[in-house]
Amino acid sequence: MTPTPTDRAADLREQLNYHNYRYFVLNDPAISDPEYDALLAELEQIEAEHPELITPDSPTLRAGSDLQPEFRKVRHPRLIGSLSKAFTEDEIRAWRERIGKLLPPDVRLDYTLEPKLDGLSVVLTYEGGLLTLGATRGDGITGDDVTPNVRTIPSVPLRIPVHPDGPRPPARLVVRGEVFYPLAAFARLNEAQRAADLPEFINPRNAASGALKNKDPRETARRPLKVFVYSIVDVDGEVPPTQWDQLQFLKALGFLEPAEMARFDDLEALIAVIPEWTARRPRLDYEIDGLVIKVNDLRLWEELGVVGNKNPRAAIAYKFPAEEATTKLLDVKFSIGRTGVLKPGGVLEPVFVGGTTITNVMLHNFDQIAEKDIRIGDTVIVKRAGDVIPYIEGPVPEERDGSERVVEVPAMCPFSGDPVIRPEGMVDYFCSNPYCPERVFRSLEFFASRGALDIEGLGTQTVKQLMDAGLVRDEADIFSLTLDDLLPLERFARKKAENLLAGIEAARHRPLDRVLTALGIEGVGEIMAGTLAGHFGSIETLARATVDDLLQIEGVGPTIAEGIVAWFAEPFHQQLIAKLKAAGVRLEAEQGAPVAVGDSLAGKTFVLTGTLPTLSREEAAALIKAHGGKVAGSVSKKTDYVLAGENAGSKLTKAEELGVPVIDEAGLRQMIESA
DNA sequence: CACCCTCGAGTTCC
DNA sequence: CTCGAGGGTG
Numbered sequence: 215m216t217p218t219p220t221d222r223a224a225d226l227r228e229q230l231n232y233h234n235y236r237y238f239v240l241n242d243p244a245i246s247d248p249e250y251d252a253l254l255a256e257l258e259q260i261e262a263e264h265p266e267l268i269t270p271d272s273p274t275l276r277a278g279s280d281l282q283p284e285f286r287k288v289r290h291p292r293l294i295g296s297l298s299k300a301f302t303e304d305e306i307r308a309w310r311e312r313i314g315k316l317l318p319p320d321v322r323l324d325y326t327l328e329p330k331l332d333g334l335s336v337v338l339t340y341e342g343g344l345l346t347l348g349a350t351r352g353d354g355i356t357g358d359d360v361t362p363n364v365r366t367i368p369s370v371p372l373r374i375p376v377h378p379d380g381p382r383p384p385a386r387l388v389v390r391g392e393v394f395y396p397l398a399a400f401a402r403l404n405e406a407q408r409a410a411d412l413p414e415f416i417n418p419r420n421a422a423s424g425a426l427k428n429k430d431p432r433e434t435a436r437r438p439l440k441v442f443v444y445s446i447v448d449v450d451g452e453v454p455p456t457q458w459d460q461l462q463f464l465k466a467l468g469f470l471e472p473a474e475m476a477r478f479d480d481l482e483a484l485i486a487v488i489p490e491w492t493a494r495r496p497r498l499d500y501e502i503d504g505l506v507i508k509v510n511d512l513r514l515w516e517e518l519g520v521v522g523n524k525n526p527r528a529a530i531a532y533k534f535p536a537e538e539a540t541t542k543l544l545d546v547k548f549s550i551g552r553t554g555v556l557k558p559g560g561v562l563e564p565v566f567v568g569g570t571t572i573t574n575v576m577l578h579n580f581d582q583i584a585e586k587d588i589r590i591g592d593t594v595i596v597k598r599a600g601d602v603i604p605y606i607e608g609p610v611p612e613e614r615d616g617s618e619r620v621v622e623v624p625a626m627c628p629f630s631g632d633p634v635i636r637p638e639g640m641v642d643y644f645c646s647n648p649y650c651p652e653r654v655f656r657s658l659e660f661f662a663s664r665g666a667l668d669i670e671g672l673g674t675q676t677v678k679q680l681m682d683a684g685l686v687r688d689e690a691d692i693f694s695l696t697l698d699d700l701l702p703l704e705r706f707a708r709k710k711a712e713n714l715l716a717g718i719e720a721a722r723h724r725p726l727d728r729v730l731t732a733l734g735i736e737g738v739g740e741i742m743a744g745t746l747a748g749h750f751g752s753i754e755t756l757a758r759a760t761v762d763d764l765l766q767i768e769g770v771g772p773t774i775a776e777g778i779v780a781w782f783a784e785p786f787h788q789q790l791i792a793k794l795k796a797a798g799v800r801l802e803a804e805q806g807a808p809v810a811v812g813d814s815l816a817g818k819t820f821v822l823t824g825t826l827p828t829l830s831r832e833e834a835a836a837l838i839k840a841h842g843g844k845v846a847g848s849v850s851k852k853t854d855y856v857l858a859g860e861n862a863g864s865k866l867t868k869a870e871e872l873g874v875p876v877i878d879e880a881g882l883r884q885m886i887e888s889a
Numbered sequence: 890c891a892c893c894c895t896c897g898a899g900t901t902c903c
Numbered sequence: 904c905t906c907g908a909g910g911g912t913g
Contacts, residue, residue: 551899559900576900578906603901603904641907660898737909739897769895771910850894896909 219260223267226257228378230273234368235376235468271344271373285358285427288347290337291388291448294354297506297531298521298866303485306507309530310481312870313509313518316527323509324479326457327487328444329472330504330531332419333394334426336364337447343374343383350426363426366435367393369470376468383467384451391443391469394500395422399438417570418501440500443469456510472500477510492534504533521858521866521876538597540610541565546577546590546621548628552656552734556634556643558583558621560594560606567596572604579641580623587611589618627652654688655681657734661689665740666732667724670717671710679703689732690793692718726752726803729794735781737774741847745769746778753791753801757782814886815843819852823866824859826879834879841886849874857882 217225230253236244254273261268268274300306310323317323335351348364349357364370374383395403395418403421404414415421425437443464446453454460458477465471474494478484484507491505509515509528518527545561560575575596577583586608588594593613594606627634627645629652636643645653655678662672669692680686685699695718700711724732730743730753738746749767750756756778764775781787795801820838822831822845829837834857835845849856849868856869856876869876877885 549899553898555898557899570902572901574901576905578899582906598901605901605905737897741896769910773909846894847896848894852894890913892912894909894911896907898906900904 223260232377287356288349288359298525300532326508327476328506329502330506331392332501332503333392340387362431363434367439369440371468384449386450388448390445391441396499539565539567543594550652552660554644554653575604591618661732667721669721671714693797736777751803813842815841818854819844826859
């Protein structure tokens with residue numbers, strides 16, 4: 215007797231989901247591809263005739279369906295945190311010491327070791343065994359709902375159990391995994407892109423990200439993405455109490471996992487296998503940037519808590535040493551900064567390091583170039599510090615053929631032709647002309663930049679354009695620009711000109727400390743400007759201050775005091791101040807501006823790191839200052855609190871080392887309110 | 890005088 | 904993020 219379409223469809227779904235699991239997760243197909251395709255075709259046929267029979271776990275959805283306009287934001291059931299990092303084996307041991315102090319002295323720990331995939335975190339929700347939601351990590355609190363795209367990824371079970379004898383899933387299960395683009399497939403993808411004369415993808419991570427966030431799930435379906443699932447975020451029901459057993463449990467449920475997970479009773483034994491990982495890394499079909507070490511007993515996770523409300527103490531990510539590459543140093547070019555300092559910069563044959571192509575490196579100073587004996591034409595080793603800023607580790611002298619040239623300090627400034635000088639006892643060289651056009655350009659650029667007056671619409675290009683047109687020679691000229699000045703300029707339509715003028719208008723009313731910073735007085739940056747503004751209240755008062763007056767201020771020594779007095783003694787600067795005043799730029803502190811709202815944070819020094827959920831860095835600093843606290847730039851023993859947000863970096867590590875308390879934004883607000 | 894702490898300045902890629 | 908230099912402290 216023939217089954218009803220309803221029964222047949224259910225049967226087909228079950229078979230297809232099982233064979234899909236055999237193929238993509240176990241890599242052990244039980245039927246041939248044509249047989250699979252025949253089953254799929256039959257189900258498609260039934261669904262076409264009876265659309266009401268389409269279920270959320272139907273394998274036909276793997277092909278992707280209609281366009282969806284915007285991704286819905288979804289809130290994660292709990293914070294999807296990140297991990298503190300360790301860069302050396304000793305930092306792993308230090309981590310063990312730190313958590314040891316928080317636990318009873320006789321606790322024996324065991325650990326899991328998992329590869330740290332360089333992909334995208336996703337959060338998958340199963341209700342009654344059915345995949346109901348797939349979301350990106352986002353900021354850890356909310357992410358994008360990319361369910362239709364996630365459904366197209368074959369290694370993600372649409373329904374659990376994946377086969378009739380499989381374990382039953384908890385009533386509700388939220389898991390975390392990593393989406394990645396397998397390397398072999400990535401190589402083929404770029405080959406195809408090249409052949410079609412299309413731009414290549416920079417790295418597998420970008421390709422995976424683009425595919426997962428594609429607005430058309432059918433596009434996503436064409437990409438051979440995979441998802442490794444490695445932890446349980448939230449659950450209604452019984453799950454094993456250790457990380458290791460949860461990994462086995464997830465595997466049994468039908469999730470894909472890297473085969474290389476391991477468990478260790480001894481941290482030293484774990485550390486001992488790190489070199490094996492370094493060796494194994496190039497042979498894997500996915501990119502990893504480190505290893506994740508977790509305390510196996512999940513009941514201890516609660517006890518160990520989180521740092522900065524973000525990073526669980528019970529786990530740490532060991533990051534592989536900065537990736538390095540060799541390339542040729544083609545040339546050394548020179549730049550002049552706003553202070554007149556001459557900096558050498560290396561031009562490299564483009565080289566791919568740590569996920570991006572590097573063509574320029576900063577060479578800090580000439581002493582260092584000489585010490586490392588870096589020559590133009592050399593083959594050099596390039597690394598990226600903290601995975602961001604590239605630098606030249608050193609030359610490979612064996613590669614030399616005799617054509618290399620030693621880097622000479624230029625005798626003349628490449629921009630103004632004036633002599634280059636090196637002040638007594640200084641490492642840096644300077645252009646001797648204080649009005650060197652490049653230096654003036656850099657000063658103006660800085661004047662308008664964020665951090666200084668923050669003039670919207672006035673970036674590097676525009677500054678250059680206005681200088682070339684002869685409209686702006688000094689900082690004050692900016693304030694006399696008119697619509698008639700701007701409209702004749704290239705690429706200046708009415709809208710853009712109006713925006714710039716509005717930006718300039720807004721800059722007339724910046725706080726005094728911003729103006730002081732913007733002037734570029736030697737030794738006066740953001741912090742010192744704030745101190746001086748608070749102390750003197752106006753530029754005119756500051757201009758009349760003597761060296762002795764200035765020396766009374768904490769943080770001001772003879773060098774800075776004399777520098778300030780000398781700056782205001784310069785007739786050109788006096789004229790500049792007069793022009794700024796005439797142009798309506800506020801040169802006094804706001805009436806009662808720095809009013810303290812409270813003193814709940816008095817005497818406390820804070821250091822900010824990472825991105826906070828609602829406050830910007832500036833807002834957070836302002837909030838702290840308004841309540842009597844101080845904000846410093848780096849963590850030391852004198853730091854009272856480190857205010858950490860998303861993507862907190864080395865400062866957080868430092869805080870942990872020094873035992874400085876770490877708080878988050880909510881913690882800060884609490885300190886303020888409870889006082 | 891030797892140290893540590895802070896600040897300032899310049900810069901990579903996208 | 905890094906370096907160099909100024910300022911302050913023991």
